[in-house]
C-alpha cells in the first residue's frame with residue numbers, strides 16, 4: 624500500500640512527521656490517551672498521513688493549525704500583509720489538499736475528524752469532541 628503513495632504525497636508525509644510535536648497535537652494526543660483510546664501516529668500508508676489513527680475503529684484525527692489550514696476562526700482569517708501573491712495561493716492550496724485528503728479517506732472507508740488548534744485550547748470541549756467522535 625505504501626508503494627501507492629506518489630513522491631509528492633510521501634514528501635508531504637515526511638514534512639508532517641517532522642512537525643509532529645506541535646503543541647496542539649501533543650495536547651490532543653494526551654487528551655485522547657487519557658480517555659483510554661489507543662492509536663497509531665502518522666500512518667504514512669494513508670492519504671494525508673493522519674496525525675492519530677484508530678485502525679480497528681477505522682477513524683482518523685487530524686490536528687490542524689488554524690492559520691495554515693484556514694480555519695473559520697480569527698486566526699484562520701489572518702492574511703500576511705506582505706507577499707500576498709505567494710501566501711494566498713499557498714494557503715488555499717493547503718485547504719484544497721485537506722479537502723481532497725478527507726475525500727480520499729472517506730472513499731477508503733475511514734471516518735475523519737479535524738481538531739483545530741483553537742479547539743485544543745479548551746480542554747473540556749476537546750475531551751467532549753474526541754469522545755463523541757470515538758465512542759461509538
Ligand SMILES: [Zn+2]
Pocket residue numbers: 689694695696697698699739740741742
Ligand atoms: Zn481556529
